[in-house]
Amino acid sequence: MKNQLFLFVSLFVLVACQPKDPIEKQIDDLLSQMTLEEKIAQMNQLSGGYYSEDLESAVRAGLGSMLNSVGEETNYYQRIAVEESRLGIPMLFARDVIHGYRTIYPIPLGQAATFDLALVEEAARLTAQESMQAGIRWTFSPMVDISRDPRWGRVAEGYGEDTYLASMMGAATVRGYQGFDSIVQLAACVKHFVGYGVSEGGRDYNTTWIPEIQLRETYLPPFKAALDAGSLSIMCSFNDINGVPSSANKHLNVNILRHEWQYNGVLVSDYASSQNMIAHGNCHDLREATLLSINAQMDMDMENHAYSNHLKELIEEGLVKEQQVDVCVRNILRMKYRLGLFDNPYCAVENPVYYSSESLSAAQRAAEESAVLLKNNGILPLSSTPTILVCGPLAHSQHDQNGTWCFDKVDSATVTPLMAFRELERAGKIRLIEQMGKHWSREVSQSNITQLTRLARQADVVLFFGGEESILSGEARCRAHLNLPGDQSAQLRALKAIGKPVVLTVMAGRPLCIGEDINMVDAVLYAFHGGTMQGPALANLIMGVVSPSGRLPITFPQAVGQIPMYYNKKNSGRPTSNPVLYDDIPVGIEQFSIGADSYWLEYGDKPLYPFGYGLTYTTFEYGPVVLSDTIIDKSAIIASCEITNTGTMDAVAVPQLYIRDLVGSITRPIRELKGFQRVTIPAGESRTVSFEIEEADLAYWHLAQGVDLGADGDYTFSAEPGDFHIWIAPNSAEGQAARFALKK
Ligand code: GLC
Numbered sequence: 001m002k003n004q005l006f007l008f009v010s011l012f013v014l015v016a017c018q019p020k021d022p023i024e025k026q027i028d029d030l031l032s033q034m035t036l037e038e039k040i041a042q043m044n045q046l047s048g049g050y051y052s053e054d055l056e057s058a059v060r061a062g063l064g065s066m067l068n069s070v071g072e073e074t075n076y077y078q079r080i081a082v083e084e085s086r087l088g089i090p091m092l093f094a095r096d097v098i099h100g101y102r103t104i105y106p107i108p109l110g111q112a113a114t115f116d117l118a119l120v121e122e123a124a125r126l127t128a129q130e131s132m133q134a135g136i137r138w139t140f141s142p143m144v145d146i147s148r149d150p151r152w153g154r155v156a157e158g159y160g161e162d163t164y165l166a167s168m169m170g171a172a173t174v175r176g177y178q179g180f181d182s183i184v185q186l187a188a189c190v191k192h193f194v195g196y197g198v199s200e201g202g203r204d205y206n207t208t209w210i211p212e213i214q215l216r217e218t219y220l221p222p223f224k225a226a227l228d229a230g231s232l233s234i235m236c237s238f239n240d241i242n243g244v245p246s247s248a249n250k251h252l253n254v255n256i257l258r259h260e261w262q263y264n265g266v267l268v269s270d271y272a273s274s275q276n277m278i279a280h281g282n283c284h285d286l287r288e289a290t291l292l293s294i295n296a297q298m299d300m301d302m303e304n305h306a307y308s309n310h311l312k313e314l315i316e317e318g319l320v321k322e323q324q325v326d327v328c329v330r331n332i333l334r335m336k337y338r339l340g341l342f343d344n345p346y347c348a349v350e351n352p353v354y355y356s357s358e359s360l361s362a363a364q365r366a367a368e369e370s371a372v373l374l375k376n377n378g379i380l381p382l383s384s385t386p387t388i389l390v391c392g393p394l395a396h397s398q399h400d401q402n403g404t405w406c407f408d409k410v411d412s413a414t415v416t417p418l419m420a421f422r423e424l425e426r427a428g429k430i431r432l433i434e435q436m437g438k439h440w441s442r443e444v445s446q447s448n449i450t451q452l453t454r455l456a457r458q459a460d461v462v463l464f465f466g467g468e469e470s471i472l473s474g475e476a477r478c479r480a481h482l483n484l485p486g487d488q489s490a491q492l493r494a495l496k497a498i499g500k501p502v503v504l505t506v507m508a509g510r511p512l513c514i515g516e517d518i519n520m521v522d523a524v525l526y527a528f529h530g531g532t533m534q535g536p537a538l539a540n541l542i543m544g545v546v547s548p549s550g551r552l553p554i555t556f557p558q559a560v561g562q563i564p565m566y567y568n569k570k571n572s573g574r575p576t577s578n579p580v581l582y583d584d585i586p587v588g589i590e591q592f593s594i595g596a597d598s599y600w601l602e603y604g605d606k607p608l609y610p611f612g613y614g615l616t617y618t619t620f621e622y623g624p625v626v627l628s629d630t631i632i633d634k635s636a637i638i639a640s641c642e643i644t645n646t647g648t649m650d651a652v653a654v655p656q657l658y659i660r661d662l663v664g665s666i667t668r669p670i671r672e673l674k675g676f677q678r679v680t681i682p683a684g685e686s687r688t689v690s691f692e693i694e695e696a697d698l699a700y701w702h703l704a705q706g707v708d709l710g711a712d713g714d715y716t717f718s719a720e721p722g723d724f725h726i727w728i729a730p731n732s733a734e735g736q737a738a739r740f741a742l743k744k
Helices: 002-017 022-033 036-042 053-060 072-084 108-113 117-133 153-157 163-178 212-219 221-228 250-260 276-280 286-295 307-316 322-338 357-370 417-426 446-456 488-497 515-520 534-542
Strands: 044-047 065-067 092-095 189-193 233-236 266-268 372-376 387-391 431-434 461-467 502-507 523-526 620-622 637-645 651-653 656-661 672-676 679-681 686-693 700-703 715-718 722-729 738-742
Touching (some): 022 322, 036 044, 036 307, 036 322, 044 053, 108 117, 108 357, 117 163, 117 357, 163 212, 163 221, 163 672, 189 221, 189 250, 212 700, 221 233, 233 250, 276 286, 286 322, 307 322, 357 534, 387 446, 417 431, 488 502, 502 515, 523 534, 637 679, 656 686, 686 722
Parallel strands (some): 065 092, 233 266, 387 431, 387 461, 461 502
Antiparallel strands (some): 372 523, 620 637, 651 679, 656 672, 656 722, 722 738
16 A cells, blocks of 8 residues: 555656646746636637728737638738737637648549548648748648538548548648648648538538447547647537537537547637527527537637627626636647747748649649549540540639639639640640530530530540539538539530540549449549649540559449448348349239349449549559468568559559458448558569558457447447458459458
8 A cells, every 4th residue: 555655646746747848838827817808709710801890809809810811911910919919819810721722632532532641741731831821820621521422512521431541631631731840830620520421311511310339430530540640620510419519519529529539629619500509409599509619618619709709708607617718728829839829920921932833743643643543445545646625514614623612722823624635736746626615514505515516526536524513512512413414414425426435534522423424435534623733634644644543532322322332331131142133123023032132223232433443554463462370369460462563554553451350249341441552563563562450450449348239338449359351452342352360
């Protein structure tokens, strides 16, 4: 007993004598000088982007943050904050810089398709450079909402359906934004915490029901990865989860975020998301929404006007303690110190440099690597000096090509496919025919089709750039049909009818159900909305300067009726093996056995294209998975595979590591992505790729021994002994499994 007491006392003395972090000391000092009104003002974020006396007064009273103010305006308001407020606390300027500031990179869904973490981090680093020159020090990105529903417009902003891929992409983006100096460059804000991508029916802002185990297994890990990568902030989501809106969700925001994860960064509401709780129906008025939000430790109030209007009265009535406010203000001041704002509050860039060659080069590489070759009957890459017809609604749209969430681009800086092919014609590499006229993806025009087929007859090959206008993608842009908008399919049908070879490039913010369109053409590049340099990128891909290397970060369903559809599904008790399809059922026979297992009569259980899928201009042969051992006990094992480029072009393989836990106390997915690499393999050569697998990679959330489901979950995150399959494969649907066992 004496020894334990001695140990406890010495530990206490040790901790108490630790020199306090200088930032914490500065926070203590500043906090001790702040009035309650000034503390509450720090917890308030208002929208800028205009000059107003009311806004100036709020700044003078100590406003904590402003969103949507950029450039010289930030210095205008910052001067008031620093020089005219009582304590001179600098403001934090925020903006939705989601996939680029001026230079626009592919939408995050497209960036995920690159499976290139270094490139994604580089794009974020360059984005931070441009943003900071505009006075922005806080971006509301990365968005890591897992979504398996392409109807949801915001699937464009996330990294797709897979938890591991989204975790890696989100962490890479945080590192790129924030940098590695002692002073954080651009503060990240991982969002939307949590489960927003599960909005029922793919309809934005809609309700979500997520069981605890699934919440922990699928939706929380990407946030934890982004916070572990250092994200200075996190944003709650609009949806209610299991009946409680995120803004007031103490299980998420207190139990998990603050206690389990020990997070002391800033939790910011989404835009008026606390106010939205009145519509949600879990509170009567803004005063109550304020109480719910502060009790869920929401630090910063984005445009709710809740804290500024009701927090003081709640404290005076004893319903909220000032200490709760102090915790929030500490988190906000800590972020400002980490950004160095107290020493350098102003944007001191006289002549900002945007669209640098470095940024444009990275944007082009990202657009090249984000394009996924779905089909190629050999027509690509184009060779010789063909006569090309460039057509389609996205062939020359300097706005739509960039996709959703890019407020600060300069449209004229966008290089479209048509501009890139005009360049090739000037260089004598092709003869170009253009279908002129501004087309919109939703346009229906018989005269367009008449003109199109007339021009196509003069060409050797038709390059049709289709997809979605950017207005159809992003927040509050949910679609019930996932067809190519307008009469694009009719245009493709008309081209098919005249027998011209057609290359379809799709520039969209989501997977589309375009199986019939794909059947009508000779090759398909799925390029997503690819940003400023997508034109030259697509020209390079189509002309064979680079081979496509993108892989799908999300399953492409054959039909909307199959949604939600994702690769890492559970097996069910009756997995389908031999579906009898709708058209194969004889008409007029009343009794016909079509079995009793799990599939859709029209399509079986197959998607249009699976997660991880993508072709290149060569062919790769994957050898068997070779294991260093077939037992994992205390040490890791190495899984290797030899990949041979059996074609005639150098290309990038993207081997993906999947496992399957064959038996678990909770049913397990039929595959789980646990690793990936990008490997350039010259034509005719082989490379061996290796991955390390250890027990920690096999852990998952399940109930502790002896606890029944539904009880107050005593959840545990651990691996259970047993047998596993393992693949190193080109996508989530192919490959030969090897087998190993975990012994404990
Ligand atoms: C929006 C979005 C969020 C964004 C915020 C500020 O409604 O949900 O992602 O960061 O408001 O613009």
